[in-house]
Amino acid sequence: MQDILKLIEERQSSRAPFNAKHPIARKDLIQILEAGSWAPTAHNMQNFEIIVIDDKKLLEKIGNIKSQISEVFLKENYQQLSFSVEEFLRKKFGLLGTNFPVSWRNPEELEKIASNSSPSSLSNTIKNSPAVLIVVYDTRKRAPASEGDFLGIMSLGCVMENMWIMATYLGIGFQIMSVFGAEAIEKEIKQILNIPEYLKIAFASRLGYPSSKGSKYLRVRRNMEDFTHHNKFGSKYLI
8 A cells, every 4th residue: 555655656757858869669659558547437438549659750740839828828837836845834835836947936027928939849848758648538528417518628637647657657757748649739630640620639749768967846735634624624634
């Protein structure tokens, strides 16, 4: 039990560039996909398909797609920032501001950054990954009586978590790339990979081995007594 909890605690987003010359072994990719296949899904719909991309030419083609940072992202990202380690440790949620450019930490600059920034290529996001997984789902289906297919979307999160935990167990870096779901980028990726129109990209993840050490970063979580309640809301469970 402690081994499982330790593995969960060690899971993190691998934000450093990966070593493009160190491929993911096929047997390891299969284990990661197998873990995803056993994720719980609403009504056992298993409403997902996974595209494994490890062809260098394809990865380069996808990496050449341009993305534009949005003002909405910058402003909502700013709301989640802590501006010192002390504040971060006190709040126990969100992100540490020092992980982002200085200009992103100034709310008065965000509109200007969004309007003046030049499009960047997805290669800056993929960061030399030897393999990328793209998870898609069928928009024509939904879990029964699930408004907005909430249960179906939750199921996709379970698939992601299972694969992430297995990658961590195998010592493989894993990072979610939400930008792949942006409308304009999704359209280009669908064309490159022949993805049918009725399928939508839920998320993509990059996998690999960090090209250098030092990819660890400060992580925080709320204490259990901060989010658990006993028999009724507001009555603390763990004190």
